[in-house]
Amino acid sequence: MRLILPTLLLIFWSINGSADHHTEPSKISANNLSDMVKVMASDEFQGRAPGTPGEDKTVAYLIAQMKKIGLVPGGAEGSWTQAVPMMRSEVKPSAKMSFSNADTVLTLAQGTSVSVDTATALTNIVATDIPVVFVGFGANAPEQDWDDYGEIDLTGKLAIFLVNDPDFAAEPQEAVAGRFGNRRMTYYGRWAYKFEEAARRGALGALVIHETEAAGYDWSVAAAGAGENVSLANKDPKALPVTLQGWLHNDAAQELLAAAGHDLDALRNTARQPEFQAFELEGIRFDADLEVKITTFDSQNVLGLLPGNERPDEVIIASAHWDAYGIGAPDEQGRTVRAGANDDALGSAGILELARVIKAQPAMARSALFAFWTAEEAGLVGSMAYAADPIFPIEKTVANFTLDILQTAGAAKDVILVGKGQSDLEDDLARAAKAAGRYVTEENLPENGLFYRADHFSMARVGVPVLLMMGIAGGADLVVGGREAGNQWIADYIGNCYHKPCDAWSPDWDLTGAVQDIELFRQLITELGGTTRWPAWKPGSEFKATREQSASLRQ
Structure with a gap:
């Protein structure tokens, strides 16, 4: 890390960065999500580009939040980070x-x-x-x-x-x-x-x-x-x-x-x-x-661990990417910071909320690793670095749950499934959604290959069953406005804000739908954390054979 942030600033973050002291410990908080995104997507963080002062601020902020939650370092040798040497x-x-x-x-x-x-x-x-x-x-x-x-x-x-x-x-x-x-x-x-x-x-x-x-x-x-x-x-x-x-x-x-x-x-x-x-x-x-x-530079994955109390060597990963696109050319409003508020500060905030709520629950038998990957926008580099040199053995990694872009248009009657036919985690998702009075809708443009374009794919390639929550995979059936409103949200976001300065925090966001989706992940992680079950790839998946090579180590 190249920049040591002032102690007072870190104290301010730890008090205010996700400060909603009236939030129920057992519930995902929309207020917390908004507060954290507001910090990470601020101009001070300079668009969170790897290898810049914006990275230093982001890494320090994530660590401060995880310490507050009560996690322990999940990196090598008691560190909160994993070094990712990079080349441009x-x-x-x-x-x-x-x-x-x-x-x-x-x-x-x-x-x-x-x-x-x-x-x-x-x-x-x-x-x-x-x-x-x-x-x-x-x-x-x-x-x-x-x-x-x-x-x-x-x-x-x-x-x-x-x-x-x-x-x-x-x-x-x-x-x-x-x-x-x-x-x-x-x-x-x-x-x-x-x-x-x-x-x-x-x-x-x-x-x-x-x-x-x-x-x-x-x-x-x-x-x-x-x-x-x-x-x-x-x-x-x-x-x-x-x-x-x-x-x-x-x-x-x-x-x-x-x-x-x-x-x-x-x-x-x-x-x-x-x-x-x-x-x-x-x-x-x-x-x-x-x-x-x-040019070469060092970047960091940020890792926080909630150890299991019975089988701590069996690890569930919940992850998002912390990076965005940094400083760019001015847009029509003169903005240069491509803040990535939704992509993926909101996903990172969602992982912190998952950590906070799961930590407040009774301890799980299995461990949970809360991971924030670097350089997703450069081609899934941080998650690939972890998959190639994992802190915890891949063969004992139970599953990976990834948040990457959540819709900000309100409550939804459905949840969007990316990558139908891959693993039985999608069956778990359908069951949890049904219990919540929702249903599953398949992504509407499967030919775009979104399943292969987010960080969960790095885990899939080494055999770990995965599930991705991505709001742009299909227009949600919104409680207010239905599918038409959900499709319009995607059109507006992709057309105007994706990877641009327009992807900024807004007080007008309605994060009810994001909370719903994060809550589904909480339920699935909690269930897996208390069982001996190992999710499996479905027949015909490209990743089934890779996982089966290490099957004897999960007996």
């Missing part, structure tokens, strides 16, 4: 990239026709005469008897991928229809999986062809921050990333494939066939010359 790479504007064959040179412009970055520590990247391979959707899914790669050797080559899954745009009569969840994106559809698979196969680089509908966002989002990457500095040498990774604009992809004698739309259809095999684009070569600025 920035491709300089002088970058040169192109595709070529004997007749054509297609020059690529960063941010316009491509959006390329690197997660390596290389300061100069020179690639000359690199073969290019079209790998279709790039799925290697043995459980679906599907392998796009066949016998192709990607070593030292550039892999070009289609975005999403093979069945995303399939017609009902096609053989692939329903094989990868229909419109629901599986992990094979995520760009992160495609980059990882390319790296496992020795590729120099990987580019995903952008499509707005299949990606779930337009080119402006894919090109935002082109050339910049924030990642773990201490990468596993057995799983080093590709040298170059990013997005290829659809228009540029059409030109590239036409130069190789192919039609992109036709290849999309071909790649949906089970017999498709990756192939090298005959005569096409890729060249690049990039200078990269590398």
Whole structure:
């Protein structure tokens, strides 16, 4: 930590940061949530960007609150934190990239026709005469008897991928229809999986062809921050990333494939066939010359523990991410602080409220770890760091419950489920919701892959059953205004405030619905904390096999 906050300021926070001394200990408090968000989303916290004074203030605040609640340090060696060494790479504007064959040179412009970055520590990247391979959707899914790669050797080559899954745009009569969840994106559809698979196969680089509908966002989002990457500095040498990774604009992809004698739309259809095999684009070569600025810094996960009184080695994790986007360009009102009040100061406040209420209850047999991850906005970096080097063994981690963006428009008749068909925790959620007079609604845009875009996914990848509460996954059926009002709240938030200065604390928030959702998590955590049950992945989940590898350790 680089900044020691004045003692008086910490005392002020500990007294006032979540001060509602008339709150019932057994109930989640909307007033507490609002008070804590007001602090964490204030200009003083500078948008809570990792590696800035805003991080120091945030970490100190979270620790002060957990001490007040009565938690004990959950980090290594009696610490409240876990170090997350990070690296920021920035491709300089002088970058040169192109595709070529004997007749054509297609020059690529960063941010316009491509959006390329690197997660390596290389300061100069020179690639000359690199073969290019079209790998279709790039799925290697043995459980679906599907392998796009066949016998192709990607070593030292550039892999070009289609975005999403093979069945995303399939017609009902096609053989692939329903094989990868229909419109629901599986992990094979995520760009992160495609980059990882390319790296496992020795590729120099990987580019995903952008499509707005299949990606779930337009080119402006894919090109935002082109050339910049924030990642773990201490990468596993057995799983080093590709040298170059990013997005290829659809228009540029059409030109590239036409130069190789192919039609992109036709290849999309071909790649949906089970017999498709990756192939090298005959005569096409890729060249690049990039200078990269590398900076390193340390960030922190913040961890508080409530030890179990019978089986303390069995741990339930409740988590949110503390980071936001820091300082940016002024908006139309002149605001520069991208405070992330909802995303995810409100989630962090929710975890603190869970800790306060659960601490006030009779002690649980199992332990509860209340975790606040860093650098979610950079690609789930903090939660990935914990999953790779956990404080508590993953095989004895019971479940993970994640809060990331809660709706602020009032009480809801339903709760939104993200990632249907993954684990039996969703059955627990349905039961708890029913007992509260509510019902479960599935996310309304499963093709956007929200299940793979929040911190719980880092836990899922190592086999821990997970449940995510995310208010933007579907318009809630609000008590006042119904589904129409819930959809309007999402449209207003995503359209105006998501990752922008507009995501600020407001006294007009109605946190009744947020309290309802956090209360559901409290019930589920309390139940699991008092049982010997181990939640399980459902048949067909991508993560079931990973969890089963350690089954003998949970007997």
